[in-house]
Amino acid sequence: MNGPDGSGRPEPRLTAVPRENAPGEPAGAGTPGPPGPGTGTPSAGGREHRAIETTRLTKRYGRSAALSDCSISVPRGRICGLVGPNGAGKSTLLRLLTGLARPTGGSALVLGGAPRQDPAFLADIGYLAQDVPLYRRLSAEDHILAGARLNKRWDGASARTRLRELGVPLDRAVGTLSGGQRAQVGLSLALAKRPRLLLLDEPVAALDPLARRHFLSTTTAAMAEAEGGLTIVLSSHQIADLERVCDHLILLAKSQLQLCGDIDDLLADHLVLVGPRKDPAAVERTHTVVHATHTPRQSTLVIKRGSPLIDPAYQSEDISLEELVLAYMGAAAPAAYSRLSTVGEEQ
Amino acid sequence: MTWLTWRQYRLQAALVGGLLAALAALLVATGIPVAAQWHSVLADCAAQGTCGSLPGTVFLGSHAIGFLVIMTIGVPAVLGMLLGAPLVAYEAETSARVFAWTQGVTRRRWLAVKAGWVLLVGAVSAAVVSALVTWWLGPDNALNGDAFSASRFDLMDIVPVGYTVFAVALGIAAGALVRRTVPAIGITLAGFVVVRSVITLWVRPHFMTAVTHVYALTGSWAPPGSAWQLAAGTIAPGGARLTMLDGADVAPNVSASWVPQACQGLGRVLTCMQSAGFRQFVTYQPGSRFWPFQFIEAGFYVALAAALIAVAFAVISRRDA
Numbered sequence: 205m206n207g208p209d210g211s212g213r214p215e216p217r218l219t220a221v222p223r224e225n226a227p228g229e230p231a232g233a234g235t236p237g238p239p240g241p242g243t244g245t246p247s248a249g250g251r252e253h254r255a256i257e258t259t260r261l262t263k264r265y266g267r268s269a270a271l272s273d274c275s276i277s278v279p280r281g282r283i284c285g286l287v288g289p290n291g292a293g294k295s296t297l298l299r300l301l302t303g304l305a306r307p308t309g310g311s312a313l314v315l316g317g318a319p320r321q322d323p324a325f326l327a328d329i330g331y332l333a334q335d336v337p338l339y340r341r342l343s344a345e346d347h348i349l350a351g352a353r354l355n356k357r358w359d360g361a362s363a364r365t366r367l368r369e370l371g372v373p374l375d376r377a378v379g380t381l382s383g384g385q386r387a388q389v390g391l392s393l394a395l396a397k398r399p400r401l402l403l404l405d406e407p408v409a410a411l412d413p414l415a416r417r418h419f420l421s422t423t424t425a426a427m428a429e430a431e432g433g434l435t436i437v438l439s440s441h442q443i444a445d446l447e448r449v450c451d452h453l454i455l456l457a458k459s460q461l462q463l464c465g466d467i468d469d470l471l472a473d474h475l476v477l478v479g480p481r482k483d484p485a486a487v488e489r490t491h492t493v494v495h496a497t498h499t500p501r502q503s504t505l506v507i508k509r510g511s512p513l514i515d516p517a518y519q520s521e522d523i524s525l526e527e528l529v530l531a532y533m534g535a536a537a538p539a540a541y542s543r544l545s546t547v548g549e550e551q
Numbered sequence: 552m553t554w555l556t557w558r559q560y561r562l563q564a565a566l567v568g569g570l571l572a573a574l575a576a577l578l579v580a581t582g583i584p585v586a587a588q589w590h591s592v593l594a595d596c597a598a599q600g601t602c603g604s605l606p607g608t609v610f611l612g613s614h615a616i617g618f619l620v621i622m623t624i625g626v627p628a629v630l631g632m633l634l635g636a637p638l639v640a641y642e643a644e645t646s647a648r649v650f651a652w653t654q655g656v657t658r659r660r661w662l663a664v665k666a667g668w669v670l671l672v673g674a675v676s677a678a679v680v681s682a683l684v685t686w687w688l689g690p691d692n693a694l695n696g697d698a699f700s701a702s703r704f705d706l707m708d709i710v711p712v713g714y715t716v717f718a719v720a721l722g723i724a725a726g727a728l729v730r731r732t733v734p735a736i737g738i739t740l741a742g743f744v745v746v747r748s749v750i751t752l753w754v755r756p757h758f759m760t761a762v763t764h765v766y767a768l769t770g771s772w773a774p775p776g777s778a779w780q781l782a783a784g785t786i787a788p789g790g791a792r793l794t795m796l797d798g799a800d801v802a803p804n805v806s807a808s809w810v811p812q813a814c815q816g817l818g819r820v821l822t823c824m825q826s827a828g829f830r831q832f833v834t835y836q837p838g839s840r841f842w843p844f845q846f847i848e849a850g851f852y853v854a855l856a857a858a859l860i861a862v863a864f865a866v867i868s869r870r871d872a
Contacts, residue, residue: 304872321659327655
């Protein structure tokens with residue numbers, strides 16, 4: 205099901221980021237550290253320009269799999285959206301990439317090495333979990349001071365400035381802050397590490413629309429500032445947000461990878477067909493039908509673009525990111541969702 | 552990491568420091584009169600040649616403070632629950648450790664620094680309490696010669712430090728395993744009480760082979776100095792050791808029911824039994840073994856603590872956060 209991994213990509217949308225760095229050391233400011241000895245696995249296939257590469261990554265809890273056989277690849281310098289229904293394995297994937305959880309199968313290469321307990325690796329990873337884990341009785345300032353002592357590379361000044369601008373009190377216990385303010389503290393701390401890979405697990409879920417927009421502009425600004433030295437993976441249910449900032453997409457459903465690739469490539473590879481209601485078997489013979497929905501009169505198919513279409517009864521349209529995501533999610537969704545249209549406006 | 556540990560624990564540190572200061576003030580204030588009384592009692596008895604009969608005739612100190620001193624037996628458990636149990640558990644249940652574990656320090660270093668400081672603070676606190684208690688009890692131990700008795704030995708010198716290191720390590724390991732503070736506190740308390748009881752009642756008497764002294768049924772003998780008496784009774788002619796079960800006695804170590812037919816009704820029962828081959832015995836650990844026992848016991852608890860800390864390290868480095 206893997207999409208193409210993005211060679212010959214078109215220009216990015218909102219991100220003012222030069223994409224392709226020289227393999228190996230990114231030219232970004234504030235990234236003087238590793239890869240030291242042993243971190244950059246020297247191997248074929250241009251692994252150095254992959255921020256994330258996993259092979260059949262699997263995490264089981266007892267008999268149930270939270271993530272199975274997930275093989276993804278994210279080039280460096282990208283903002284990658286991570287979407288999927290609740291329980292699809294998004295948080296599990298992010299936790300495996302940070303090293304907080306260990307895989308039960310497969311392997312992951314993050315910034316060229318396996319996630320591990322090593323200061324050099326930990327210094328390169330910024331992570332913000334869904335529940336924004338912080339010391340509730342300590343203030344934002346305490347966290348900033350702690351970060352300065354726990355990290356060799358630390359930009360506390362920018363975190364303070366950012367939080368002051370947002371009106372987040374630095375001296376109050378973070379447990380007493382609102383969910384949105386806490387998320388801002390969490391993001392500021394994650395950014396203050398000056399990571400080379402930033403993993404954000406539903407960071408905007410607690411934010412109001414305006415704060416969400418600001419949050420997203422902060423991440424894109426950080427991307428611009430890092431000049432290609434930063435890769436972000438951002439999980440969210442807000443497809444419109446992801447569309448605005450992301451240039452790469454990972455879609456998980458039912459603990460399995462559905463899609464992974466450059467968003468422009470993914471959109472170019474899929475097509476919406478609208479036509480009179482009939483059995484899609486004819487289309488299925490020549491094309492991969494991702495998802496089909498039917499009203500009494502018409503059928504809507506999301507297909508992978510392939511050989512030219514034969515049946516002139518269908519009208520073909522370009523697909524939007526939301527339609528693409530919903531089509532793949534719908535294909536893996538429980539029966540109750542099967543009649544929902546995933547294309548166009550909801551009637 | 553040290554800074555974060557201090558920032559997190561400064562409330563507990565203030566609490567422990569405050570309690571230690573209060574205890575120190577109380578014990579020093581009451582201990583100085585006790586020491587003065589002891590010196591004047593000694594001077595008087597030396598002048599009158601009555602020092603041999605001092606025990607039982609002189610009372611040193613006060614009952615209320617004496618009770619407080621006995622209560623310091625709980626200090627290691629309290630330190631284990633207050634400092635040890637929340638160390639891993641609190642950050643696990645609030646998931647705050649995800650913040651700490653995604654900074655530029657490894658989990659092992661995180662645990663090493665936190666556990667190191669907390670164990671050190673626990674040990675120093677216990678040492679302070681123990682030093683105060685040892686000093687406070689000094690005159691009374693000298694008077695009554697019971698420093699080695701189970702209720703005194705456990706409060707004095709180095710064993711309280713061993714107990715505390717063990718209790719704190721138990722709290723850390725329990726917290727790492729159950730990942731919730733309140734259950735970790737419960738496990739710490741229960742585990743500490745069980746281990747302490749088992750060691751004190753069944754293991755400590757056998758640290759070194761006890762000495763048995765056998766003497767005439769008509770004689771009297773007590774182990775010299777601060778000995779720890781484990782058993783006393785009568786040896787029957789066949790070699791069976793008989794110990795008193797009830798108060799129906801002919802003499803302190805001789806039950807009426809043991810008196811053989813031939814000696815019953817005689818005016819001099821004990822002489823008759825002595826001739827028949829009965830003897831008295833005392834089994835004890837000599838007072839000179841106080842320090843060897845202190846070191847054996849403290850070393851045993853420190854070894855247990857080391858094993859528990861190893862468990863905590865294994866758990867946090869292998870389990871998912």
